[in-house]
Amino acid sequence: MFLSLREIRHAKARYALLLVIMLLLTFLVLFVTGLARGLAYANGSAIENMPVNYFMLQKDSDNRFSRSMLDQTQLNEARSRIGKDKMASLGIRMSTITVDGGSRKTDIAVFGVDMSGLLAPDVIQGSAVADTDEGKVVADRKLEQSGVKIGSTIKDQATGMSWKVAGFTSDASYSHAPVVFMNELEWSKLARTSSMPGGPAEGAFNAIAVKGDKAVLAEAAGTMTDVDLISKKTAIAGIPGYSAEQKSLTMMIAFLFIIAAFVLTVFSYVITIQKTGQFGVLKAIGVKTSYLAGSVLTQMLLLSCTSVAISLLLTWGMVQVLPASMPFSLKPAVIAFTSLLMIAVSAAGALISVIRVAKIDALDAIGRAV
Amino acid sequence: MKRTMLALRHVTRTFGDGESSITILDDLSFEVSEGEFVAVLGPSGSGKSTFLSIAGALLTPTEGEVVIDGQPLSGLNSQKLAGLRLNKIGFMFQSANLIPYLKVEEQLLFVAKLSGMDRREAQRRAGELLERLGLEKRRNYYPERLSGGEKQRTAIARAWMNRPAILLADEPTASLDSNRGQMIVRMIAEEVKAEKKAAVMVTHDERMLHYCDRVLHLEDGKLREA
Numbered sequence A: 001m002f003l004s005l006r007e008i009r010h011a012k013a014r015y016a017l018l019l020v021i022m023l024l025l026t027f028l029v030l031f032v033t034g035l036a037r038g039l040a041y042a043n044g045s046a047i048e049n050m051p052v053n054y055f056m057l058q059k060d061s062d063n064r065f066s067r068s069m070l071d072q073t074q075l076n077e078a079r080s081r082i083g084k085d086k087m088a089s090l091g092i093r094m095s096t097i098t099v100d101g102g103s104r105k106t107d108i109a110v111f112g113v114d115m116s117g118l119l120a121p122d123v124i125q126g127s128a129v130a131d132t133d134e135g136k137v138v139a140d141r142k143l144e145q146s147g148v149k150i151g152s153t154i155k156d157q158a159t160g161m162s163w164k165v166a167g168f169t170s171d172a173s174y175s176h177a178p179v180v181f182m183n184e185l186e187w188s189k190l191a192r193t194s195s196m197p198g199g200p201a202e203g204a205f206n207a208i209a210v211k212g213d214k215a216v217l218a219e220a221a222g223t224m225t226d227v228d229l230i231s232k233k234t235a236i237a238g239i240p241g242y243s244a245e246q247k248s249l250t251m252m253i254a255f256l257f258i259i260a261a262f263v264l265t266v267f268s269y270v271i272t273i274q275k276t277g278q279f280g281v282l283k284a285i286g287v288k289t290s291y292l293a294g295s296v297l298t299q300m301l302l303l304s305c306t307s308v309a310i311s312l313l314l315t316w317g318m319v320q321v322l323p324a325s326m327p328f329s330l331k332p333a334v335i336a337f338t339s340l341l342m343i344a345v346s347a348a349g350a351l352i353s354v355i356r357v358a359k360i361d362a363l364d365a366i367g368r369a370v
Numbered sequence B: 001m002k003r004t005m006l007a008l009r010h011v012t013r014t015f016g017d018g019e020s021s022i023t024i025l026d027d028l029s030f031e032v033s034e035g036e037f038v039a040v041l042g043p044s045g046s047g048k049s050t051f052l053s054i055a056g057a058l059l060t061p062t063e064g065e066v067v068i069d070g071q072p073l074s075g076l077n078s079q080k081l082a083g084l085r086l087n088k089i090g091f092m093f094q095s096a097n098l099i100p101y102l103k104v105e106e107q108l109l110f111v112a113k114l115s116g117m118d119r120r121e122a123q124r125r126a127g128e129l130l131e132r133l134g135l136e137k138r139r140n141y142y143p144e145r146l147s148g149g150e151k152q153r154t155a156i157a158r159a160w161m162n163r164p165a166i167l168l169a170d171e172p173t174a175s176l177d178s179n180r181g182q183m184i185v186r187m188i189a190e191e192v193k194a195e196k197k198a199a200v201m202v203t204h205d206e207r208m209l210h211y212c213d214r215v216l217h218l219e220d221g222k223l224r225e226a
């Protein structure tokens, strides 16, 4: 500490520069991470927030809801093997709507669910929809941005069917589109009206959401007709665009870490090389190599901890001014992991310098007319 | 009998191996007692730095033994040797041997801290040394703001800080003009008396010898009395 602190004090500009580089890199990592998590949430929050942990899909549907088609046979099987209160059917369709007779189009995801079952949406405003209600839906409140209000009528472009929005729910997105929940009655009507050849048949849906122990569920799935059991995580990863989006963001984050490691290593190494003479003198007058190595490491840790702390503050400040529509989410665990990784990367970057310090010969100090 | 601060016994040092090996120090024996300030004179390349490195536990001799303040160096590992250099030996080099980011007083406090000296005691000792060397007004200066002479005076103060048995100086006046060089040598001599310790200075400059108790010549790997 004695040397590290005083050296920073003496060469403020140099260390400020290093600090700023680390700070910007850390900030960027946190920001992109927040964005990636935010986008992931915006993409799959409707699935994420379902109170289940597994889904049953038709065999060979590549973990994609859209490729899976189940019917009453499987539903009945599931009911008898898992129990009525631990499962619910789920129908999913992407659709385009217009609001209140206007011409502006909005993409939505339609979820057909049992309104008294596990997947019934939590209504935060307006009223819920019962299983017997006709022509009524509950919409994600993000649709407000498209002009939807309680009582608005939304019209499906493909089928011409329309529904009244009875209530709003929140945090329900699928494939970046707000979700509109309808009961099984309306879902069947939609399926029937749908003129697309190969479209959902009457009484058909895409998946069965189930909850319980993996072993129990897997066993049940094994005895059922033509179904696969997949975890919620796998199901979310199967949402169209999800994997591609997350992969490219994860790659960016990985590259930022690589850049950080590289910049810090080079910077620390160059500083250490410049100080070769000094380290020689210090070793000659009896300073132990371990002390010098510790000093190099302490300095790097001081810098990286400070820059992480400042970039956390910056990130926090930025979150305060971000528009609400911007998908951004940073959980404490993610923040802690990212910060620790950044500190670990900088410590690793200092390691090469430490090796260099260990190799410096005390003899260099003597007899040299520097 | 005065205490022997440094002894080299039948020290030989060769560099390289096989046919290309050269012998720089050849069966050299040497002793310095308490209160003595010895100068070792020799032309450039005669092996003065090699001699001082061996005496200062920085280089091991090919043959022979080095004893510092009663402690033989053979068999000590690098950690022990570093500790010995810290506490038993004060070093002064030609130039550039101060730490650029430590203020004058901190250069002294740093080595005291490493040797585990009590903080208040270190403050007192640093103050006393800086005063004796005329540096009390410079205690909060960085080396970059010191003149060449002041830098070497700081180096003297740092070398004596941990009360070493012996001070080893490698051409301490090489970067100074003649007057300033002589002042530095005088100060080393005064400190040897004040601390009741010993010092060895190697130099190739014959004008620096007034204050030395003994002058030796390093020739053909051996030391001869002048």
Ligand SMILES: Nc1ncnc2c1ncn2[C@@H]1O[C@H](COP(=O)(O)OP(=O)(O)O)[C@@H](O)[C@H]1O
Residues within 6 Å of the ligand: A367, B015, B016, B024, B042, B043, B044, B045, B046, B047, B048, B049, B050, B051
């Ligand atoms: N590590 C080494 N390897 C080979 N030769 C060396 C080494 N160190 C010193 N020498 C040689 O030993 C001789 C004496 O060097 P040195 O002790 O530095 O002399 P001085 O300090 O008197 O100028 C020189 O010829 C130098 O080239």
Ligand SMILES: [Mg+2]
Residues within 6 Å of the ligand: A367, A368, B048, B049, B050, B170
């Ligand atoms: Mg020399």
